[in-house]
Amino acid sequence: MSKENLIEVKNLNKTFTKKVGRHFFNRKNVPIHAVNNISIEIKKGETLGIIGESGCGKTTTARMLLRLQKETHGEILFNGTDLCKLNERETSKFLPNMQMIFQDPYDTLNPGMRVVDLLMEPINAHMKGISHNEKIEIIKESIEAIDLKPAERFMYRYPHELSGGQRQRIAIARAIILKPDFIAADEPTSMLDVSVRAGILNLLLKLKKQMGLTMLFITHDLTTASYMCDRIAVMYQGEVVEVGNTEKIIRNPSHPYTRALVSVVTDLNHFIENRDRIILDGEVDATIEKKGCIFVHRCPFREEHCFHDPPSLVTQQGDHQVACSCLDKIPSGLPKDQSLQQQNSHSI
Template identity: 75%
Template sequence: MSYESLIQVRNLRKTFSKKVGKHIFNRKTVAVHAVNDIQLDVRKGETLGIIGESGCGKTTTARMLLRLEKETQGELWFDGTDLCTLKDKETNKFRKRMQMIFQDPYDTLNPGMRIVDILMEPINAHHPKMSLKEKEAIVKTAIESIDLKPAENFLYRYPHELSGGQRQRIAIARAIILKPDFIAADEPTSMLDVSVRAGILNLLQRLKKEMGLTMLFITHDLTTASYMCDRIAVMYQGEIVEIGKTEQIIRRPNHPYTRALVSVVTDLNHFIEHRDEIILDGEVDATRVNQGCPFAHRCPFHEEMCDHTAPKLEEVGEDHNVSCHCLHKVDTSQIGVKEEQVLS
């Protein structure tokens, strides 16, 4: 089955440098492999989720897609154009077609600017010849589209006069005000009270449907991912280790790391019975250079070949790919969770 992709990522890498050591004048520089040779397609009209623990490279991947970070290596095709080959001025014409919703609504908005000025900034940047009356009409429409009504009550407020949920709604309005094709949402509800999270998620779902958006949704929470996403990519130490339809990932996870993530929301008795297989020792270490599988040092099914041969994403079912040498050891019938359990 073929799909039309809006974004195609090929061999994308991002390496940072950082100083380590106790003594300030005798510190070593080490490489941090944030994203390591990922292959990824984001299909038109879908919401693709990226899940994984902190430090796995989720946010760095999104920032590269939005050209907020320059890649170390690789190709990034957006609607048929390789953005990695463009100069900054050439990239600007694509920026209004791709926007990002950041994690923290308290850091996202300039505290010294009124809401009307915050929302008018992207219009001024991309439509400088538009009249002030037209710009104000667009701003009012954007505010009301995020369920802050009447818009006049919010236009001249400052961010500190809004609640966390209202701030995030304004951040969403800023992301959609140019009518983009693609939005990357980086854990947009993780900093909000539980009572307002559902409202933000429902708002994103509605806007996606009304505007025909393609969305990348980053989260560490499988429950949120299962509600929001059509497909889920599981990321570990800068690599995609499993990708498939949401139902496949939550009901029949194949990769040992995905199994560990899913176990958090599965039956408690099963978790206790199989805890030796599920609980992972150690943490993600992005400075580790992997000749083999990045998950080898934490995997309960570890084999010798995992240390020196890197696995590749291989198809295990329809539209379901896994990167693992030890799938023959994994009994996928013993773990998995029904969708209603995840959403409860």
């Protein structure tokens, strides 16, 4: 494992099964390839973004990294240790060092517990041999670190006595209280009022700098990714189709799916100008049985071989990788009046 990486994910897969069919006796299990053979690296101290439309496997990937979900197969190296090979007791030693911030603070904070008790839980579980007063001091410090001051004003409140933004700040305090090296934030602002979103993003940037955190930041919003992430991995239907430096990808997207994503985001005009919009029809369908390129049914640049030969991620320049075997035939820049149609939808 490279010394500059904190995490290396190799050929990671997660397949769920789903029952389909209208009638009880005709129902059958179909596989859902939520995450399909992905390999990504997260460098120490960087923020890697995962972007992609709903259902493409972003949350499942993060949940496997944090060991909240077991993989079907694959490797997750954390500082050289393969987390997939550890038993429950060995895994629990790593857990304080990796924490997750979820989309909805309502779900993560027990409504029957006060802030002080919510923050005491991880301390009691993982910090042995310190006095009650020392624990209270750690709790106050973590509340002030998330800019709720003075801490005494907030620590004896219940979650329903806080605003949405304050609740997400407490969820962040819970994530940082054990001083982890790694945090995965899964769309941490998407449930919040627009007026408090920037505050939460800036808080995460501040904490990352102060604590030297490594982050995985999940979003379906490229503008947020461009603000938060050093590099981005673009996911489509369980696969990573492009990965590299955020600004380079936004200025010059290579994969046809990334081109479509970038073309519709008007807030990115500070990066790109005069782009025609490419509207994607259809949705991600993780039950489609995979044969060739995962994007073939929506791709205007596809060729016959794309239906049969799955492309792998190929390095273009530096650490920019793209999974498309037609790249040399695609004109650079975004085509005019191009619309990516779903030509061939699969239904069950």
